[in-house]
Amino acid sequence: MRLRRCHALLIEPRETRELDIAAVFAGEARMRSRIEWRGLAAHRDDCVTLSDAEVLALGEVSSTDWTEGEDFVRKHGEAVVRRLLDNGLLETEDAPDAGDAIVREGHWHRIAAVAHRHLRWQDTDTQKTTEALAGDSSLPPMLERLGPPPPPVAPRVDAARRQPLPASPETGFDRLLSRRVTCRNFDPARPLPLAMLATILQQVHGARATAEVTGVPLLKKAVPSAGGLHPVEAWLLVRRVDGLAPGLYHYHSTDHALEPMRALDAEEADGLALRFVAGQTWFAQAPVYVMLVARFQRNFWKYRGHAKAYRAVILDAGHLSQAQYQLATELGLGAFITAAANEGEIERALGLEPMRDGVLAVTGFGYRAGEMVDLEFDPLKAVWPAPA
Template sequence: MRQRTIQLRRAKCLFVHWRGNKLLFYNFATRLSVSAKPLTCEVLDFFDSWRTSHDAVIHFAGYTPRSVRAALAELVQHGLLLPKDSPELTQDTRIAEEWSAWLPAGSFHFATKDTPYIDRSRWSLNRLKSMLPKTAQPGIFKTLKGTMKVSLPKRAFPDSEFIRVLMARKTHRRFSKEDVTLEAVSQLLSLVWGVTGYLYSPRFGKLLHKTSPSAGARHPGEVYLMALRVKGLRPGLYHYHPAHHYLERLSTRVTPNKAWLYCARAEHAEKAAALFLMTAVFPRTMWKYRVARAYRVVLLDAGHLCQTFCLVATWLGLAPFCTAALKDTLIEKDLGIDGIRESVLYVAGVGLPATSARAKRRFSRSADRHAGSPNKDEA
């Protein structure tokens, strides 16, 4: 009897599309997908407002009550119909309301969260190659045929610290077991995410200035430090305040294994001394830009910050890396953020280079190696 009185409503976070000869229904909030017949659209349309299974039995009188109730049960199971007062309904409603300006295009953000990753670290080379497409790789350079070529001056760079840092930047996967210093972490946070000044706009008031650009000076990015081996700082999760330059401790329950889980079981993540968990507070950008294209600039902002991070870390003699292979929901839960208004986008990490002396020699010679034109073997 209770099943007949439970109120149901169609999910708002819903896509319907054809793939081949199948009609697919996809809930991008729960990332559940199911194929169904076109009649399902009529059923979902009926549940545009709150209805019960009893209402549906009456409306679809051409079908047996048993078949109608069975169909509704399947739609609930696959997240296409949502029961009143359910957690799924709360999430669905919040996304539809908070992201109304950027939907449906903004659904990309939710549809690509918590992607499953396979640990291939112990796979043989032949097995790895077998996973690649059978077609040839796309060319790594683009050359336009039939155009006039204009030679440029020889590539020769001045002997400057900036050029040495730029040329020394690389992604590291191996780290020393030594701790990084709190001073180095402090400089990283300040030079990458810290406020360097303020601008005044008659229309928007006080705006932030940082070392990386941000569309409309909205700066949606936030950063959380996962300190694993930072000398002078207790291991834990911290939020960085960019204006006052201090850390706010959220938790002390951090382990290398948790870093490994955060970064989709990447072995180098658990060996890092610290992770920097980059999030975006979307309303900062949505408030000004009410079109879905603005979602792109939030991602671009994260990219700007990460490149600045890698360069500053290199300048400090640290070994940086970055990854977008993340377990979004796990990170967001531990940070205490909702994944709707604020969501994780990117993770960067550092340690000391695996062989400090070797790394220093490589750093000092990097500008020389890259200053001249490529030789024939490099071309």
């Protein structure tokens, strides 16, 4: 038997605070710190609590070269090696781990791989989580509990040394940006026209041109992307679009077409919508969600194990979101983006493997409701005029 360590593994000394029982029996109530070793692997959703002996063993085996198992077991003990094998932190040559192979073959930077895997949410309800962690999330209690926030701008020189700049003249684009407000109030009774959905998909996510450069197929879109690779694709949860059945779809960016993935009835679609955005009810009435999903190998094929590759993919999602916001605003629609999403739930619904096709954010758009029930940040009063 030969073995090796999994490809991407972070070992963290995790500290938790707990009641000191011995002190309680002595008549004193106090907390104490407890530190445990935790192993976070890029091919596992859960973390593994490790003993000192297991941490030592992991530090003495390669993730690339195969190690003779008999010698390794003799040195570290059968129980240690068996537990590491059972938890997928070690693999044997004759029974390689399929999940680890996906990460290994995907050319991930190791730290980025672990971060992507373990910062995803599954079955999270933001309402319950916020209340449990911080209590009332309205601003006055937050200020009392957390203290004042950092200032909006951190000055770097004295005010007298600042160089004033001329004000720009107002343009149509300026007026458009003034109306760009995250929508939290969608009209549940007004479906989106299919033509309007098609316009947003084509203008934001569609390929304007394709080209082969020295044998590499590249795309020209409305937004920039590292190497012209455009790895972030649009997957849709459609609920209320005229002429389009509710369901899950993938947008084919070069053919400008929707690929049906799974039909949904209205109740299923509503349930998925709320779970996708982790219980954020103010987004749940949007008639269309667009999930920004990265095909990591499209980027990592070129930028193999690169420390900046994952960051470049995240930037792509931001570019697409802003383009979608601007176009939706121009069309008279409200739009949103949220990172508070249940990526695990979305992956299961769409049939995605997170280290191949990773959910980065959920966006959406639709007609605004006639009344602001949930507060929207509109300081310019461009969308919601001040009451008379």
